Amino acid sequence: MRVGVVGLGMSGLRAAMLLERAGFETKLFEARGRPGGRLHTSDEGDGVLYETGGEWIDADHERIIDLLKEFDLEPDPKGAWPKRLQYRGKHTTEDLIWTDALEDDLRVERAVRDMCEGLKSPAWENVQALDWDRRTVTDFLCEHTESERGLWYVNAKYRSDEGDDLDRVGLLGWLAGFQNYLDREGDELSAFRFPGGASRLCNLMLGTLKTEAHFSRVLERVRQDATGVTLVFSDGEERVDRVILTLPPRALEKVVFEPALSVGKRCAIEACQLSRAIKISWHFKEAWWKNHAWGGSMLCDNSLQQTWDGSLGDAAVMSAYICGDEATRWIQKGDPVNEGLFELSQLFPEASKQFVRGWVHDWVRDPYAQGAFTHLAPGYVLEHMRYITPQESRVHFAGDHTATWTGFIEGAVESAERVVAEIVAIESAEPKSSA
Ligand SMILES: Cc1cc2nc3c(=O)[nH]c(=O)nc-3n(C[C@H](O)[C@H](O)[C@H](O)COP(=O)(O)OP(=O)(O)OC[C@H]3O[C@@H](n4cnc5c(N)ncnc54)[C@H](O)[C@@H]3O)c2cc1C
Incomplete structure (x- = not known):
């Protein structure tokens, strides 16, 4: 056979x-x-390694964690630094999130949990949820948030998981996916990366x-x-x-x-x-973000959307992950690496001083994926x-x-x-x- x-x-x-x-x-x-x-780790030589595609493993991704263990590999835990939030010229960290954003986040999560209760599996068995299937996650988030900052935060947080603008994501499918998260405790999201x-x-x-x-x-x-x-x-x-x-x-x-x-x-x-997502990765002389008591992870309201410390080898690499319409705009730019660096330097002037070289990975135009x-x-x-x-x-x-x-x-x-x-x-x- x-x-x-x-x-x-x-x-x-x-x-x-x-x-x-x-x-x-x-x-x-x-x-x-x-x-x-x-899944692809780009090796640019001299210890400069970074992921061009899938990267994060949630703590309840048991199959992939077991698979790593089959090869005697331990999942690489992310650093303990909380994520920086950057909104309208102000910043904080996720553990000290602004009260209005926190309240909206909790309100959304409570509503999601209520709606998930009683959802049947497989998802298409929920014929009573025709209305949810037609609606978008954006509709839902707008309904369950009260502050502009809260709406920005929940949108940025969930967009990252979906890899595209949430007005392209159906509410029922999103809720069906959320059922996988109901038992999560603490910081299980993006808990690990692939060692090496x-x-x-x-x-x-x-x-x-x-x-x-x-x-x-x-x-x-x-x-x-x-x-x-x-x-x-x-x-x-x-x-x-x-x-x-x-x-x-x-x-x-x-x-x-x-x-x-x-x-x-x-x-x-x-x-x-398939979601529209691109990654920009910059190699820096050193991990300058650590001088700011910051691990490099950020959700921001500028067009970079999201960054993190993408270093895998000895060299300092920061990656930005840009989704949705914004990703489409970025790939039309003449020089996304330098234009992204400029955006980053507006927040952190050291970025341009420390910059060595960079790369952009456009999954939308990848011939064998055409999306992330x-x-x-x-x-x-x-x-x-x-x-x-x-x-x-x-x-x-x-x-x-x-x-x-x-x-x-x-x-x-x-x-x-x-x-x-x-x-x-x-x-x-x-x-x-x-x-
Ligand atoms: C930028 C980005 C970030 C991501 N982040 C995460 C993350 O943090 N965590 C997470 O869990 N997931 C993430 N993902 C998603 C994850 O990478 C994918 O879900 C997973 O790798 C898909 O594996 P697959 O085998 O289903 O598909 P693929 O990896 O796409 O495998 C399919 C294979 O088919 C081949 N192929 C296509 N056409 C043909 C053809 N005509 N003939 C022969 N072969 C063909 C392709 O070359 C490819 O190798 C991310 C993806 C991207 C792109």
Whole structure:
């Protein structure tokens, strides 16, 4: 029994490991010249390392924490510095947040908890919540906040998690995601990073596989029949018994399926939104932010939106993460690195003095992702969500867009576990065949 895995991001790598463990022969393909997909640690030499993609692990992301432990890696805890909040020329820290913003934050959280109570899983079972599915998170936050500063704060905080403007995110999908957070205590959000960078784990995962992975192979067409699946790449064909496709929705949309996928699946793929997010990373001579008794993490009301200490090696790196319409504006700028540095220097003049060099990573124009990660648009849950995950005969689907931890690294691993269990169940029920 030979199973093809196309896409060697976190979901494909984990699926390949689990398939091998379950005794399947595998064939592995990836369009890029490296594993990891939207996880990638850039190594610029001289100890300058930073993440261009996914970076943070929440304390309850148990699958990814366990996976690190499988490789004797301990998740790297974030520093104890509280996040700086910068609004209209004033600043404070999250532990000493302004009273009006704190009250609004608590009001929003209470309302979310009340609404989550009684929500059914899977999310599309909540047909009574048609109104919530049509509304946006922005509508909800506006309704439950009283101060302008509070609205700014909750918007900035939740936007960071969704990776896009919250008027593009449906309330029901957001609440369904929030259910994952209900048991959280204290500071579990963004609690850890990958020790040595995410690419280290991805390369270790690749190194455990018995089958050689084929890189720079772009899937163009999938033909399936009663006995197997033919995968058509830009440079040739491969035959397998079943295939797991982990391609993000925009990449999946470009693949031609023969016979065509069901209407429900096609519409679900098309409606599945990826957030618009970019990262700017600056290498500085030293971590000047520590001189301000500040760890580098900031939510701000200027167009940089959010920063943190992105250093992974010895060198000082600060990263800014910009989402939504603002991300689109930034990538149209001639020189985002220097323009971002200018914004930062308005708050901290040392930034320009300490600057060495910088980089921008535009996930919106990345050819194999075309966006950062999945968020659930208004109307998506009730109309489309149920169709995104199920297999279509011998073609199986994984990736962060098919998980309950939608849009997270944890979700990518979750989807790998689910899809391998799906194949194991089918194969143990069916007589053996070979392609
Ligand atoms: C800027 C940014 C910040 C993020 N921050 C976080 C964070 O802090 N915490 C968190 O949990 N998550 C974060 N994420 C999301 C996280 O990175 C993703 O959820 C996760 O990496 C997705 O893994 P995946 O395997 O589902 O998809 P991918 O990593 O996209 O893997 C799919 C693979 O398919 C390949 N592919 C595409 N098209 C083809 C084709 N035609 N043929 C062959 N192969 C193809 C791609 O090259 C890719 O390697 C972030 C993402 C970005 C971009």
